[in-house]
Amino acid sequence: GKNIILVKSSEKTTEELLAELRKNSAVLSASPNYKIRLSRTPNDPYYTSGQQWGMTAIRVPTAWDRSVGSTSVYAVVIDSGIRYDHPDLTANMGTDLEGNYGYDFHNGDTNPMDDNGHGTHVAGIIGAKGNNGIGVAGVNWNVKLLAVKVLGSNGSGDIYNLVSGLEYVTDQKRRGLNIRVANMSLGVWLNSSIANDAAAINAMNTACQAVSNQGVILAVASGNEYQNIDNPFFPYEGKLPYPASFRHANMITVTAINSSYRR
Secondary structure (H helix, E strand, O other): OOOOOOOOOOOOOHHHHHHHHHHOOOOOOOOOOOOOOOOOOOOOHHHHOOOOHHHHHOOHHHHHOOOOEEEEEEEEEEEOOOOOOOOOOHHHEOOOOOOOOEEEOOOOEOOOOOOOOHHHHHHHHHHOOOOOOOOOOOOOOEEEEEEEEOEOOOOOEOHHHHHHHHHHHHHHHHOOOOEEEEEEOOOEEEOOOOHHHHHHHHHHHHHHHHHHHOOOEEEEEOOOOOOOOOOOOOOOOOOEEEOOOOOOOOEEEEOOOOOOOOO
16 A cells, blocks of 8 residues: 655755655655766776775775766876886876876986886776776776886886976966875985985975875875884884875875785
């Protein structure tokens, strides 16, 4: 003896219609006709096979139900460059205001091609094209990736190139490029009580603060040394990792976890 009925009105708002229906003693309950949708699950093989356990660890699938990113947003990868012709990345590569995929401060040119692999790996986590049936799914299925190469083929670089890369990000943002986040999965352990180290720390700190002041989120790796970076133990006593140890308004220092979700 119960019926479920869809009631529509061209004269009343949803709230007004609900209030009227709920006053009717013949109405057991009334609710809006809420929209439902598919839960977004990408078909990328590394995700469907469970190898991208990190996405579940940081609860990205919940975020995907709200948004899978935007091609109007730029994410900068400050690393060993990006293999911008990679089939899982090419659709999400962006260009700077000069029309380049970014800049190579290690070699001093406008070709930030990755010759190490680390930067491409990081770029894939941030923005590999999702639900395209190949490779991995990035946190953002849609995004504009910009490569800032500060590390060479052996995975090392220097502070001058890092600071130059950060200044490049600040300049591009100030001139109108919609850079919202920059990632640095790199660092160096330094002792602030040593004059040379202190000067290097100051240079990095100034460059990081300039990026932060532009409203760009800086995501920085704390390292894989299994250290409490506020109180490191052997062999890092007296030192701290930089730029991970800086504290700026728009800076996030990120720790590493394993597949058991342990730090």
